[in-house]
Amino acid sequence: MDKKVRVRFAPSPTGGLHIGGVRTALYNYLIAKKNNGTMILRIEDTDQTRYVEGAEEYIKEALAWVGIQLDESPWQGGKFAPYRQSERKDLYKKYALKLIEEGNAYYAFDTEDEWDSKRKELEAAGVVSPQYNSITRMQMKNSLTLTAAEVKAKLAAGEPYTIRLKVPHKEDIRVHDLIRGWVVFHSSLLDDRVLLKSDGMPTYHLANVVDDYLMQISHVIRGEEWLPSAPVHVLLYKMLGWENEMPQFLHLPLIMNPDGNGKLSKRYADQLGFPVFPIEWHNKEKQATMTGYREAGYFPETMVNFLVLLGWNAGTEQEIFSMQELIDSFSIERIGKSGTKFDINKAKWFNQHYLKATSNPTLARLLLADLAKNNRTLSQEKAEKVVEILKERVTFVKDFLTEGKYLFDAPQTFDEQIASKKWNQPLVEVLNGYKNALQTHQESLEAHTAKEILNKTTDSLGVKFGSVMQGVRLAITGAGAGADLMEIIAFLGADEVSKRIDYAVSTLKVVS
Numbered sequence: 001m002d003k004k005v006r007v008r009f010a011p012s013p014t015g016g017l018h019i020g021g022v023r024t025a026l027y028n029y030l031i032a033k034k035n036n037g038t039m040i041l042r043i044e045d046t047d048q049t050r051y052v053e054g055a056e057e058y059i060k061e062a063l064a065w066v067g068i069q070l071d072e073s074p075w076q077g078g079k080f081a082p083y084r085q086s087e088r089k090d091l092y093k094k095y096a097l098k099l100i101e102e103g104n105a106y107y108a109f110d111t112e113d114e115w116d117s118k119r120k121e122l123e124a125a126g127v128v129s130p131q132y133n134s135i136t137r138m139q140m141k142n143s144l145t146l147t148a149a150e151v152k153a154k155l156a157a158g159e160p161y162t163i164r165l166k167v168p169h170k171e172d173i174r175v176h177d178l179i180r181g182w183v184v185f186h187s188s189l190l191d192d193r194v195l196l197k198s199d200g201m202p203t204y205h206l207a208n209v210v211d212d213y214l215m216q217i218s219h220v221i222r223g224e225e226w227l228p229s230a231p232v233h234v235l236l237y238k239m240l241g242w243e244n245e246m247p248q249f250l251h252l253p254l255i256m257n258p259d260g261n262g263k264l265s266k267r268y269a270d271q272l273g274f275p276v277f278p279i280e281w282h283n284k285e286k287q288a289t290m291t292g293y294r295e296a297g298y299f300p301e302t303m304v305n306f307l308v309l310l311g312w313n314a315g316t317e318q319e320i321f322s323m324q325e326l327i328d329s330f331s332i333e334r335i336g337k338s339g340t341k342f343d344i345n346k347a348k349w350f351n352q353h354y355l356k357a358t359s360n361p362t363l364a365r366l367l368l369a370d371l372a373k374n375n376r377t378l379s380q381e382k383a384e385k386v387v388e389i390l391k392e393r394v395t396f397v398k399d400f401l402t403e404g405k406y407l408f409d410a411p412q413t414f415d416e417q418i419a420s421k422k423w424n425q426p427l428v429e430v431l432n433g434y435k436n437a438l439q440t441h442q443e444s445l446e447a448h449t450a451k452e453i454l455n456k457t458t459d460s461l462g463v464k465f466g467s468v469m470q471g472v473r474l475a476i477t478g479a480g481a482g483a484d485l486m487e488i489i490a491f492l493g494a495d496e497v498s499k500r501i502d503y504a505v506s507t508l509k510v511v512s
């Protein structure tokens, strides 16, 4: 790459950042880091009507959580500050005026009602979805149809106006995209986009292009949904005389619903019970809190690894990547064109991997934090033991509490099906014998000792060890399956195990 790599993630603070937005930010970040470039965050808040309070802080927190570090942003500043478009408001108009001067844009004085009635008129005449474009503009009230004196008078009288882009009548607009190659749009399909609104604010198109130019952006990396805007942007670069400075475009493939039908939607995600937000999002307007991946127990490493593969692959069998490995191996050439299906099971698989890769003392601390939320405590040593016993069986830290609930609480109920098959007289005798034998091990009990004692008990009663194992498990945990039983017994200790045996024996009915 010849030009210094400067990329930007440019979210609009209109709500919680969707998980797809995090992927866009991640791809920007990886391309920046891989090329010793600069990662910029610009807040695109020109549409004040869609501004949602708290969205900006949310974006900041979500990106920090996944480990995307910014080099320039509204929060840390930078050489091209300000990075919030509302704070750059006064900068855009001169470009709109330059476009007018050079015949590439025009003042439009029509009110919304006027355009509305023109639209209806056109519809009645058989025009499908009429647009304010290179044909209809000649029937409207603008600086192309009014005389110079009329325009001057209107401006002097302070009449509200917008500035519209004068899209060429019949022209192919060629957009070069690094992922898709050349994409050609015919200008007759574009309307004369508003560039400057009547409140003096620029629209997305004008502000976006002006800022990308002024901030010396080398690559515009964004979701595929912005591809239809690209010809407008290419036109603007040309008309503003910035063609040589035009950034490279990369429109990332869509993230699809799990069944491959359409773009990943919140409705679909809700139905299947997975979040669409990286971190919890509180929608004040709807008084609703939407859970995030962070709150659902996913690690940031999981998110990075999972999201990066939604549209990119290394071309090898490797699936597990740390952020640094991604920075080293990421390549634009391996970004796909077609949409990728969202598969939450894959995310769970990654989480399992990262959980196993986390040290037991760290997991124990996370478990203790979860326990504290339920007003419970455990020693760090005991918590590490819980982790050791269950690590292979859980996907999330919160699973330690559910998967291993018998490590924290004695069972109140027992799996009926197992009980009806296994709870027989020989088992009860083994349990009572085991309980007595454990008396001498009240101080401490190791898994192998717990097993030896149980072995001796079954031997002395002439019962097969294997035939009572599940029953013993049922008495102690309430369930027919789970983690290594001898580890569980050692963890609970002789006293607690004896109590549980007593309770089970007094509760369950013996089957013959």
Ligand code: GLU
Pocket: 009, 010, 011, 012, 044, 208, 221, 222, 226
């Ligand atoms: N503000 C746009 C958004 O909300 C940015 C699109 C772009 O990157 O050009 O996604």
